[in-house]
Amino acid sequence: MMSEKKTVRFIITRQDRPDSPPYEEEFEIPYRPNMNIISALMEIRRNPVNAKGEKTTPVVWEMNCLEEVCGACSMVINGKPRQSCTALIDHLEQPIRLEPMSTFPVVRDLQVDRSRMFDSLKKVKAWIPIDGTYDLGPGPRMPERKRQWAYELSKCMTCGVCLEACPNVNSKSNFIGPAPLSQVRLFNAHPTGAMHKAERLEAIMGDGGLANCGNSQNCVQSCPKGIPLTTSIAALNREVTIQAFRNFFGSDEI
Amino acid sequence: MAGNREFFYRRLHSLLGVIPVGLFLVQHLVVNHFATRGPEAFNRAAHFMENLPFRYFLEIFVIFLPLLFHAIYGLYIAFTAKNNVSRYNYFRNWMFMLQRLSGIITLIFVTWHVWETRVQAAFGAEVNYEMMANIVDNPIMLGFYILGVISTVFHFSNGLWSFFVSWGITVTPRSQQISTYVTMAIFVALSIVGIRAILAFA
Numbered sequence: 001m002m003s004e005k006k007t008v009r010f011i012i013t014r015q016d017r018p019d020s021p022p023y024e025e026e027f028e029i030p031y032r033p034n035m036n037i038i039s040a041l042m043e044i045r046r047n048p049v050n051a052k053g054e055k056t057t058p059v060v061w062e063m064n065c066l067e068e069v070c071g072a073c074s075m076v077i078n079g080k081p082r083q084s085c086t087a088l089i090d091h092l093e094q095p096i097r098l099e100p101m102s103t104f105p106v107v108r109d110l111q112v113d114r115s116r117m118f119d120s121l122k123k124v125k126a127w128i129p130i131d132g133t134y135d136l137g138p139g140p141r142m143p144e145r146k147r148q149w150a151y152e153l154s155k156c157m158t159c160g161v162c163l164e165a166c167p168n169v170n171s172k173s174n175f176i177g178p179a180p181l182s183q184v185r186l187f188n189a190h191p192t193g194a195m196h197k198a199e200r201l202e203a204i205m206g207d208g209g210l211a212n213c214g215n216s217q218n219c220v221q222s223c224p225k226g227i228p229l230t231t232s233i234a235a236l237n238r239e240v241t242i243q244a245f246r247n248f249f250g251s252d253e254i
Numbered sequence: 255m256a257g258n259r260e261f262f263y264r265r266l267h268s269l270l271g272v273i274p275v276g277l278f279l280v281q282h283l284v285v286n287h288f289a290t291r292g293p294e295a296f297n298r299a300a301h302f303m304e305n306l307p308f309r310y311f312l313e314i315f316v317i318f319l320p321l322l323f324h325a326i327y328g329l330y331i332a333f334t335a336k337n338n339v340s341r342y343n344y345f346r347n348w349m350f351m352l353q354r355l356s357g358i359i360t361l362i363f364v365t366w367h368v369w370e371t372r373v374q375a376a377f378g379a380e381v382n383y384e385m386m387a388n389i390v391d392n393p394i395m396l397g398f399y400i401l402g403v404i405s406t407v408f409h410f411s412n413g414l415w416s417f418f419v420s421w422g423i424t425v426t427p428r429s430q431q432i433s434t435y436v437t438m439a440i441f442v443a444l445s446i447v448g449i450r451a452i453l454a455f456a
Contacts, residue, residue: 079341167350170336211264214335215416216350218342231425238422244265 006031026051037084071159140191162219174208286451293383363402411441
């Protein structure tokens, strides 16, 4: 027993091209203390040999910050979508199953294309317009209490985990998902951003918007940053109710 | 406006489920409960409802049109979901799935129920205690009616919970939690009312 080397076993769902069928490949790599999924994938990349001892192509994945703030390395690990940088081998049941997130088109292996999320952020105008042809001067002050509150919402890293967990985000619907909705709440809370509040609300009242939420609340359970996504959605529901009344019955608040 | 149609339909769907369809359901269950006081009490109550002024207007605009829209749009909503309770085993996700499942069971039940009662009445049958007693005389139908009533009442109660979220009334997790307790208490209470009435016919 003592002489036997400890190993880590993986079952990885792979896909060679965006349009080719997925397949599973098993790997067995030497164990090192404090390993995470990324360092294990790096080990496979260093020595791309599968569990049968055959030489194979290295597994492709995406990564960037390695500290769970960029969202790039999200994948489905043992059935749950999460970031592979903070998924420690010691905390996972083996064999460890890695799959790409199914909500997004696969580029290759574990790498997916999250463009739809960035498109949604554009659709809901998730920014604060401050550019002009002259210096507009300082904007209105934001109370410190509110800034701290908004900071929690600003932790969103567009990782895609909430979209993956949502039963209403799928190929049959065009729901934009919880992440971009919560960003509307964030930017509407900003004193300068609030000047474009109605535009953002009207964007999420459009096709694939807020009304598609079915309240399964998987998003808030799955968010790695603990963002109160369902509270954001309910708060926005109130805002768009008022906005809809304003639009129909008329209001001077434009 | 074209882009806004989905928002409008969803909100209309949410509203109609409670007003008037939900209110009609509660009223219907209360009238049925007269059966526990004997056939005569039930027949008197049913007769009173039958003879309400503007009966056809009320039936069309309070019951059938809202119900049809809610049912058809609801089917579309139910079939656009990709349920995932096996992977995300959370309470609200189960309720999400059960809301859609109970909606479909309720639609089948209500369609059958309308056929057996209101449509037969249009063909000249008399809706009274005896009619219901004959229906639930069959143990399979009795089981189907009990399942149907529980499913309908669940769909209404849990739908009430989503109604409060969809219109932005319950925003905080705490208020949504209390709303869960209240709507589930409504589910239990209305289930007792509904099942007592059915058993009174059996």
